[in-house]
Amino acid sequence: MDLRLSDEQQQLVTALAALYARHASSERVRAAEPGGFDEVLWDQLLELGIVAMAVDEADGGWDASPEDLVLAAEQQGRAVAPAPAIEAQVAARALARLGRAELEDALTGERLVTIALHPAHADEALAVPAAAVADDALVLVGDRLLLVPLEGARAPFGNLGSMPLADVDLRAAHAVEVAHGAEALAVHDAAVDDWLRLTAGALVGVGAKALEIAVAYVKERKAWGVPIGSFQSVAHGLADVATALDGARLLAYEAAWAASDDRQRAAELAALAFAFAAEAARDVTDRALHYHGGYGFMMEYDVQLHWRRARSWGQVWGEPKAAYLRAADRRYGAVA
Amino acid sequence: MDFRLGSAAEELREEVRTFLDEAMTRELEERIYRSGTSYDPGYNAGLHERGWLAASLPAEYGGGGQDPVEVLVLAEEQQRADAPTYTNGTSVMVAKVLIEAGTEEMKRDVVPKLLSGQAICVLGFSEPESGSDVANAQCRAVRDGDEWVINGSKMFTTNGHIGDYVFLLTRTNTEVAKHKGLTTFLVPMKQPGVEAQAVYTLSGERTNITYYNDVRVPDSARIGEVDGGWKVMTVSLQDEHTGGYGSRIRRLLEEAEAWAEESGRIADPDVRARLAKVAAEQEVALLLQRRGIWMTEAGIVPEAEGPMSKLFSSEAFARASQDLFELLGPDAVRSYFDGTAPRHGWMEYAVRFALGTRIYAGTSEVQRNIISQRGLGLPR
Numbered sequence: 001m002d003l004r005l006s007d008e009q010q011q012l013v014t015a016l017a018a019l020y021a022r023h024a025s026s027e028r029v030r031a032a033e034p035g036g037f038d039e040v041l042w043d044q045l046l047e048l049g050i051v052a053m054a055v056d057e058a059d060g061g062w063d064a065s066p067e068d069l070v071l072a073a074e075q076q077g078r079a080v081a082p083a084p085a086i087e088a089q090v091a092a093r094a095l096a097r098l099g100r101a102e103l104e105d106a107l108t109g110e111r112l113v114t115i116a117l118h119p120a121h122a123d124e125a126l127a128v129p130a131a132a133v134a135d136d137a138l139v140l141v142g143d144r145l146l147l148v149p150l151e152g153a154r155a156p157f158g159n160l161g162s163m164p165l166a167d168v169d170l171r172a173a174h175a176v177e178v179a180h181g182a183e184a185l186a187v188h189d190a191a192v193d194d195w196l197r198l199t200a201g202a203l204v205g206v207g208a209k210a211l212e213i214a215v216a217y218v219k220e221r222k223a224w225g226v227p228i229g230s231f232q233s234v235a236h237g238l239a240d241v242a243t244a245l246d247g248a249r250l251l252a253y254e255a256a257w258a259a260s261d262d263r264q265r266a267a268e269l270a271a272l273a274f275a276f277a278a279e280a281a282r283d284v285t286d287r288a289l290h291y292h293g294g295y296g297f298m299m300e301y302d303v304q305l306h307w308r309r310a311r312s313w314g315q316v317w318g319e320p321k322a323a324y325l326r327a328a329d330r331r332y333g334a335v336a
Numbered sequence: 337m338d339f340r341l342g343s344a345a346e347e348l349r350e351e352v353r354t355f356l357d358e359a360m361t362r363e364l365e366e367r368i369y370r371s372g373t374s375y376d377p378g379y380n381a382g383l384h385e386r387g388w389l390a391a392s393l394p395a396e397y398g399g400g401g402q403d404p405v406e407v408l409v410l411a412e413e414q415q416r417a418d419a420p421t422y423t424n425g426t427s428v429m430v431a432k433v434l435i436e437a438g439t440e441e442m443k444r445d446v447v448p449k450l451l452s453g454q455a456i457c458v459l460g461f462s463e464p465e466s467g468s469d470v471a472n473a474q475c476r477a478v479r480d481g482d483e484w485v486i487n488g489s490k491m492f493t494t495n496g497h498i499g500d501y502v503f504l505l506t507r508t509n510t511e512v513a514k515h516k517g518l519t520t521f522l523v524p525m526k527q528p529g530v531e532a533q534a535v536y537t538l539s540g541e542r543t544n545i546t547y548y549n550d551v552r553v554p555d556s557a558r559i560g561e562v563d564g565g566w567k568v569m570t571v572s573l574q575d576e577h578t579g580g581y582g583s584r585i586r587r588l589l590e591e592a593e594a595w596a597e598e599s600g601r602i603a604d605p606d607v608r609a610r611l612a613k614v615a616a617e618q619e620v621a622l623l624l625q626r627r628g629i630w631m632t633e634a635g636i637v638p639e640a641e642g643p644m645s646k647l648f649s650s651e652a653f654a655r656a657s658q659d660l661f662e663l664l665g666p667d668a669v670r671s672y673f674d675g676t677a678p679r680h681g682w683m684e685y686a687v688r689f690a691l692g693t694r695i696y697a698g699t700s701e702v703q704r705n706i707i708s709q710r711g712l713g714l715p716r
Contacts (some may be wrong), residue, residue, distance in 0.1 A: 003340040230715040235708035243644040247620035271617040328608035
């Protein structure tokens with residue numbers, strides 16, 4: 001067992017933390033609401049290679065490991081950064097798996113490609129992440145995987161997490177089929193595994209920063225002449241969520257490690273990591289906000305930025321229980 | 337990053353499993369449970385023969401000389417099998433203390449017996465009026481020439497009725513701060529004035545209240561300095577830094593999964609979601625404990641991380657056992673080892689047993705204090 005980050009991983013984390021500190025400050029995050037997209041930030045991320053890192057060298061990328069991607073997602077989560085890095089990475093990996101020429105433009109950012117997490121029904125793909133700002137979306141329709149140009153086909157909607165979500169009307173789009181049959185289903189399934197694993201990392205980051213905000217606040221804020229962090233009701237509540245969050249981080253890292261080193265358990269661990277991280281992020285932001293008292297309820301304080309995203313980023317795919325069921329399918333086999 | 341424990345550790349795991357499959361029969365499991373005493377000389381002999389009884393200690397003292405990861409694997413597998421390890425746990429812990437702080441005579445005469453299972457040492461820390469607040473011990477030791485006279489009582493002296501020695505925390509000075517007036521002794525239990533009275537617990541385990549009435553020990557029974565008992569205690573409590581119950585949750589999950597397969601309920605989405613949630617918590621419990629071991633190996637004391645492992649795994653074990661108990665419906669209440677109970681009544685056992693794990697070796701509240709103060713830096 002070795003939980004140390006490699007030097008390269010350390011550099012990646014440092015570089016991303018610096019980039020997000022500069023381009024995803026609380027002011028910038030707020031300025032990008034409610035649309036949830038900061039174009040300058042996105043350009044910076046593209047320049048750093050945020051999409052290219054997600055695919056193999058042979059496909060024109062730079063072959064970062066699943067662990068690297070989870071570490072990157074964690075930094076995005078800490079900053080609650082308004083840029084669709086995870087969706088773009090996941091879609092690029094799907095295009096690479098299919099050997100599609102569209103990958104090239106996706107890697108440079110010439111075209112921003114995202115993916116619908118659930119199959120379309122009645123010619124509509126609902127709540128597609130990043131679809132409000134992306135150029136194309138991969139959408140599974142039955143057993144066909146389509147690449148759908150979004151202009152004129154999307155209907156963005158306001159949402160709790162200030163995410164660039166949109167419903168996509170397939171009838172209004174000139175879609176291209178990129179895979180069909182078993183291959184389409186398998187590529188989409190693998191993409192969902194990727195997305196769950198990376199979103200687990202992002203949710204850990206969302207929660208970790210909220211915990212830091214709360215710890216700083218309860219050390220400073222006094223009631224009855226003492227810092228409220230000295231009250232056991234507050235301290236113990238934070239100890240519980242800090243513990244769960246450490247567990248969520250370890251599980252997300254393990255799921256990432258398994259994606260290359262323990263393929264048999266990789267899909268199950270991705271779903272478990274997602275479910276556990278979603279619960280941990282939900283609980284830690286709940287306590288973090290509550291221990292601010294009335295100030296936590298004010299829009300002015302940053303903790304609400306994390307509280308809203310902890311409840312939204314994962315929910316776009318589904319509730320924790322849905323992920324537990326997905327994990328059960330991998331663990332026990334699907335129910336006939 | 338690497339989440340494997342290494343091939344040496346995994347080979348050891350296979351060996352330990354083979355040993356446990358043979359040694360831990362249902363009959364033995366039932367006999368131990370009904371006796372209420374987590375001890376079996378035959379089992380210990382088998383462990384000792386393989387160098388696994390005191391795996392963590394160097395070979396020069398009669399230990400197995402295994403590294404922390406191998407020690408972890410041994411603990412994980414024995415926990416999963418619910419093997420009778422309590423006497424080994426306490427005896428090895430005290431042997432470590434004696435090696436660090438005991439007299440040459442103790443190291444020569446007592447340590448080898450403890451590490452071979454020939455003698456049992458139990459812990460005398462908690463008292464009727466002090467549990468988590470262990471430094472508040474009131475059991476008195478008063479000097480009388482070359483001897484000490486001990487009077488008082490100790491609570492939860494598990495295995496006190498079969499112990500050869502008790503590692504006893506006593507008060508030797510009432511004039512100073514409570515941490516500064518403590519002295520530890522290695523007290524032979526089979527002597528006049530020492531009495532163990534049975535205390536039965538909800539898990540089925542028998543523990544004891546032990547009484548010490550004018551018990552006389554020579555000064556050579558003292559461990560460490562006079563009034564230096566707290567320093568000795570910190571050596572003994574270090575081991576508890578990396579405790580965890582992940583493998584108990586694993587056993588619980590395995591029993592519940594077997595039940596679900598046998599009953600056909602495995603196709604029920606509600607059952608599947610609940611089992612998978614326990615699988616996640618089990619994985620997290622194992623990871624938190626393994627992180628502590630990894631830190632220890634890297635020379636870092638897992639000051640807050642150890643308590644996180646203990647807190648999360650015991651709370652998750654209690655949560656999971658309650659949920660899986662409820663999952664079984666009316667059958668859940670059938671007693672452990674009752675012939676009519678599903679999975680030998682394991683859920684009925686687990687739901688009781690799990691409660692204790694949140695209490696002993698530092699309650700959840702004590703762990704949360706440590707995590708919030710040392711991990712999060714919150715003020716006292």
